[in-house]
Amino acid sequence: MPSIFTKIIKGEIPCHRVWEDDRHFAFLDINPWTEGHTLVVPKKEHDYIFDMPDADYAALQSAAKKVAALLKSKLGCRRVCTCVIGYEVPHAHIHLLPTNATGDIRWLGQPPATSKPDLAKLAARIQG
Numbered sequence: 260m261p262s263i264f265t266k267i268i269k270g271e272i273p274c275h276r277v278w279e280d281d282r283h284f285a286f287l288d289i290n291p292w293t294e295g296h297t298l299v300v301p302k303k304e305h306d307y308i309f310d311m312p313d314a315d316y317a318a319l320q321s322a323a324k325k326v327a328a329l330l331k332s333k334l335g336c337r338r339v340c341t342c343v344i345g346y347e348v349p350h351a352h353i354h355l356l357p358t359n360a361t362g363d364i365r366w367l368g369q370p371p372a373t374s375k376p377d378l379a380k381l382a383a384r385i386q387g
């Protein structure tokens with residue numbers, strides 16, 4: 260059965276896309292930890308990121324680097340932080356978190372944000 264991210268990539272589930280190339284897809288996280296929280300996903304499904312073949316893993320990191328540069332330039336943040344978790348969605352992905360300070364990140368286990376950001380507006384700003 261295809262993962263939820265494969266369904267997003269195929270357009271079967273809506274998302275706020277910010278970037279893609281032939282092998283990767285990047286879209287805004289629906290439950291952001293910072294403004295512009297983005298997921299970078301390989302179009303080919305792998306469950307655990309560190310089981311990916313080296314070439315595919317390197318290509319994913321390279322795609323994340325491009326998306327991080329895009330986020331930094333469009334949002335004007337100081338640093339884009341990154342992490343890999345993967346317990347919720349078993350389709351490898353890299354979290355990118357635009358920040359201006361450590362305290363900007365609402366880490367896992369903390370209560371959800373009280374206000375819902377306008378993801379459509381944010382995605383349009385990032386796409387340029």
Ligand code: AMP
Pocket residue numbers: 263272274287288289290291298343344345346347348349
């Ligand atoms: P994890 O697998 O633990 O790295 O977390 C998966 C991430 O995917 C979480 O941050 C979710 O908020 C995010 N997520 C799950 N479903 C969607 C969706 N339909 N659109 C955007 N982000 C999603």
